[in-house]
Amino acid sequence: MNSLLKKLNIKEVNPGASFGADHWIDDKNGAELVSYNPSTGEPIASVIQATPAAYDQVVTASQKAFTTWRDVPAPKRGQLIRDLGEATRALKEPLGELVTLEMGKIRAEGLGEVQEMIDICEFALGLSRQLYGLTMHSERPSHRMYEQWHPLGPVGVITAFNFPVAVWSWNSTLAAVCGDTVIWKPSELVPLTALAVQHICNQVMADHGLSGIFSLVIGTGTEVGELLINDPRVPLVSFTGSTKVGRHISQTVAGRFGRTLLELGGNNAIIVHEDANLDLAVRGIVFGAVGTAGQRCTSTRRLIVHKSIANELADRLVKAYAQVNIGDPLEIETLMGPLVTADAMKKMETALSTAQKDGGKVLAGGQALNGNKGNFVQPTIVRMPAQTDIVKEETFAPLLYVLEYETIDEAIALHNDVPQGLSSAIFTDSMQTVERFLSAGGSDCGIANVNIGTSGAEIGGAFGGEKETGGGRESGSDAWRAYMRRQTNTINWGKELPLAQGIKFGGD
Secondary structure, three states, X not given: OHHHHHHOOOOOOOOOOOEOOXXXXXXXXXXXXXXXXXXXXXXXXXXXXXOHHHHHHHHHHHHHHHHHHOOOOHHHHHHHHHHHHHHHHHOHHHHHHHHHHHHOOOHHHHHHHHXXXXXXXXXXXXXXXXXXXXXXXXXXXXXXXXXXXXXXXXXEEEOOOOXXXXXXXXXXXXXXHOOOOEEEEOOOOOHXXXXXXXXXXXXXXXXXXXXXXXXXXXXXXXXXXXXXXXXXOOOEXXXXXXXXXXXXXXXXXXXXXXXXXXXXXXXEEEEEOOOOOHHHHHHHHHHHHHHHHHOOOXXXXXXXXXXXXXXXXXXXXXXXXXXXXXXXXXXXXXXXXXXXXXXXXXXXXXXXXXXXXXXXXXXXXXXXXXXXXXXXXXXXXXXXXXXXXXXXXXXXXXXEEEEEEXXXXXXXXXXXXXXXXXXXXXXXXXXXXXXXXXXXXXXXXXXXXXXXXXXXXXXXXXXXXXXXXXXXXXXXXXXXXXXXXXXXXXXXXXXXXXXXXXXXXXXX
């Protein structure tokens, strides 16, 4: 652990009553927060959480920084993000390994997550020259109409434990090139990764003679989180997490007429049609269901299989699951690490028990690996006679439910019959089946894939979903608009003052 912190240049905080020379606040009233290694259950290190006073100090500094940052030309703002990407690239390995150590995803996925931050920095750099508005033709002579986009202000970003680097970067890099400042509240389960990222940000900001563009407040949702979502100085709150918490945040922020960007639960399904390439399907299913120990919002949780191939596919999956190497996520040969907490193990156990009571049959897995320290479980496949209430719930674990269908319409109906609407996929070689799945009456998710799995989205597309997933969009495409306010402008360059709709007023 010490070697990782040394590589990331993390130092002890200098004492002081306000921001020190190293851009950190020393708050002697802050409560200690311990970060635990999910592979061993042992503590890694502790940090001091923000008090209300420290939180207010951070937001005040962010608000002040915004008043000058918004006036910096967007291409110049992009240069900061370019350098952030380069600084992250230089520290990709230790930062990725810290993600693995603290969160538990395997090393390849930890490095891949840091690469995602590097990629979104490159995307945001290009975006800094493409914050386009539209021009419109006016019905009035000698008038011109157009729209432009302005920064919103300090943006609150609340992230989940499962992607402690990538999701913050999706939001913060876009918000920064849009002219906003960013206040980050990470999950309490991964504070060390957040500290490491903030150190990188501090170094890059200092190189540009800046401060307050990126800020960090560590604390619980009931304390720091509540301060953030109730703060009128924060016009937008981006939240990634559960539907239950997202609903509370949405209602709270809307109550003060603020905006929210919500990335909530997913209950993602893969449809495997009778003409599917099963070699491709097995690979896509296993990665989607087992990757990150089933703790992605895009993890595959339901498998909807044509009746004619259900037995063959089930047999192939059971064999593939038997080859999944479970253990220390820092070891290269490991394919699945631990769940993030012991509570996550209990939730998986409860869901599995309920599924069995509903008639589910365990085909593979189903056991906690009590012989190991840490939160290790077997990835599990359960064949279900029907889509019961437990199947419609999101269980954040490697638990895959298998259902059967006879017609594509039946498969799509099963697919859509859940509250969530994030990611979806189909494996088929039929063009007609593909188009049926992608049509307006097909998948109701924000992401719909063909012949690939539900997880592993690229940064170039907008990421997000419908229904209880929250409707937000992050990362690529035109997701940048969420971080800006639209302004319509009309300019009269003539000598008369005609009114719209042909209205005559007074002596006109």
